[in-house]
Amino acid sequence: MTDLAEAGAVPERAEIRDWLRTNVPAGRMVDPESGGPITPAQLEWERTLHDAGYAAVHWPIEHGGRGADLAARMVFQEEYELCGAPPRLNMMGLMLAGPTIMRYGTDEQKTRWLQPILNCDEIWCQGFSEPDAGSDLAGLRTTAVIDGDRMVVNGQKIWTSGATNSQWILALVRTSRDSRPQSGITFVMIDMTTPGIEIRPITQISGATGFCEVFFTDVSVPLDNVMGSIGDGWAVAMNALGHERGAGRRSYVTFLRDLAQIKKFVDGFGLADDLVIQQELGALLAQINTYRHHVGRTVANSDGAHPRPEASYNKLYWSEMTTRLHEVGMRVLGQRPEAARSAELADAITAWQADYWLSRASRIFAGTNQVQKNIISERVLGLPKEPRR
Numbered sequence: 001m002t003d004l005a006e007a008g009a010v011p012e013r014a015e016i017r018d019w020l021r022t023n024v025p026a027g028r029m030v031d032p033e034s035g036g037p038i039t040p041a042q043l044e045w046e047r048t049l050h051d052a053g054y055a056a057v058h059w060p061i062e063h064g065g066r067g068a069d070l071a072a073r074m075v076f077q078e079e080y081e082l083c084g085a086p087p088r089l090n091m092m093g094l095m096l097a098g099p100t101i102m103r104y105g106t107d108e109q110k111t112r113w114l115q116p117i118l119n120c121d122e123i124w125c126q127g128f129s130e131p132d133a134g135s136d137l138a139g140l141r142t143t144a145v146i147d148g149d150r151m152v153v154n155g156q157k158i159w160t161s162g163a164t165n166s167q168w169i170l171a172l173v174r175t176s177r178d179s180r181p182q183s184g185i186t187f188v189m190i191d192m193t194t195p196g197i198e199i200r201p202i203t204q205i206s207g208a209t210g211f212c213e214v215f216f217t218d219v220s221v222p223l224d225n226v227m228g229s230i231g232d233g234w235a236v237a238m239n240a241l242g243h244e245r246g247a248g249r250r251s252y253v254t255f256l257r258d259l260a261q262i263k264k265f266v267d268g269f270g271l272a273d274d275l276v277i278q279q280e281l282g283a284l285l286a287q288i289n290t291y292r293h294h295v296g297r298t299v300a301n302s303d304g305a306h307p308r309p310e311a312s313y314n315k316l317y318w319s320e321m322t323t324r325l326h327e328v329g330m331r332v333l334g335q336r337p338e339a340a341r342s343a344e345l346a347d348a349i350t351a352w353q354a355d356y357w358l359s360r361a362s363r364i365f366a367g368t369n370q371v372q373k374n375i376i377s378e379r380v381l382g383l384p385k386e387p388r389r
């Protein structure tokens with residue numbers, strides 16, 4: 001561990017850049033979202049980050065982070081992506097489980113779970129969505145019946161990213177039912193090796209198996225694993241989702257890299273003089289720069305580490321932009337289908353096609369774009385609330 005990491009100081013941009021340039025491993029690592037098994041190289045990279053104090057710069061110093069506020073965290077994210085560093089393995093642990101445990105967990109829970117998240121000994125997934133409960137999350141039907149000092153869970157989750165590689169799932173279960181659907185929901189941490197849990201990967205159009213169905217049959221969970229109090233999990237879940245949609249999720253650098261990749265295709269295919277393509281690339285660059293400044297404004301207006309409802313603009317913007325970027329890229333590839341056979345570009349084309357499918361899902365995950373528009377209209381603009389059942 002470096003002296004600076006020991007001191008827990010928020011690192012400077014130049015220092016982060018130097019460290020990443022020295023330490024980032026060569027070659028592309030598979031995105032864990034694809035569902036393949038975790039490789040030793042991926043784990044080693046996570047441990048290297050941890051040992052240098054870079055596993056979670058946004059975590060408070062007392063929990064092993066650097067105490068970085070949103071602005072400092074964005075700097076780290078930008079440098080990370082500029083270096084082409086590998087995709088992170090434990091995003092649900094670092095972004096959702098960790099901050100939730102810090103805010104709502106008991107001292108015992110913090111001691112039990114935070115360190116293994118940070119050093120990637122335990123990987124987490126998010127078990128919120130169910131077949132009839134996505135945007136309308138309060139409609140969830142997985143039940144938990146209290147039995148002494150344990151609860152018995154029955155039901156099904158769906159679209160659980162990374163379930164096959166996870167040791168823990170943070171789950172929402174229904175412990176009671178009354179007239180208000182948000183009441184009676186409990187937020188609980190469940191060990192994925194508990195008997196009665198069955199994971200079924202879902203094969204997507206790209207061939208990836210990154211997300212899964214998770215079935216619970218009489219799964220016995222200690223009440224000590226409840227986060228917050230029984231029946232009051234809705235507030236815990238809303239806080240966790242705020243972290244998921246926050247400004248730190250995507251840096252403009254990712255989009256600049258995508259644009260640079262399209263430009264390589266354009267140059268490689270001899271299309272640089274195509275006026276329509278030139279216009280499209282110019283428009284995309286303008287949008288990326290707008291996004292960069294918009295994120296800067298969101299960060300400047302945030303209260304330290306916590307995103308405000310305005311973060312919904314960011315989610316809306318980056319998901320539309322990544323969709324558009326990948327559509328333009330696919331149009332360029334479509335003009336030279338024979339290029340897919342060129343040895344030089346083949347890997348980049350295969351990766352682009354896989355990313356294209358994932359980009360289409362970006363309007364859905366982390367809260368659909370229609371739901372973000374509802375949040376913006378109600379909570380940012382103060383317009384009348386949508387009618388609810």
Ligand SMILES: Cc1cc2nc3c(=O)[nH]c(=O)nc-3n(C[C@H](O)[C@H](O)[C@H](O)COP(=O)(O)OP(=O)(O)OC[C@H]3O[C@@H](n4cnc5c(N)ncnc54)[C@H](O)[C@@H]3O)c2cc1C
Pocket residue numbers: 125126127128129130131132133134135136158159160161162211361364365366367368369370371374386
């Ligand atoms: C790649 C990917 C990864 C995911 N990973 C996870 C995960 O790890 N864990 C997890 O729990 N979930 C995960 N999800 C699930 C995701 O959170 C849900 O798909 C999402 O919340 C939408 O729910 P749904 O699919 O049930 O669609 P629905 O909620 O049924 O929505 C269908 C359509 O109706 C629209 N709609 C719904 N309600 C409203 C409204 N009030 N106003 C206007 N329009 C509305 C939606 O915008 C959408 O267009 C993932 C999804 C994807 C695509």
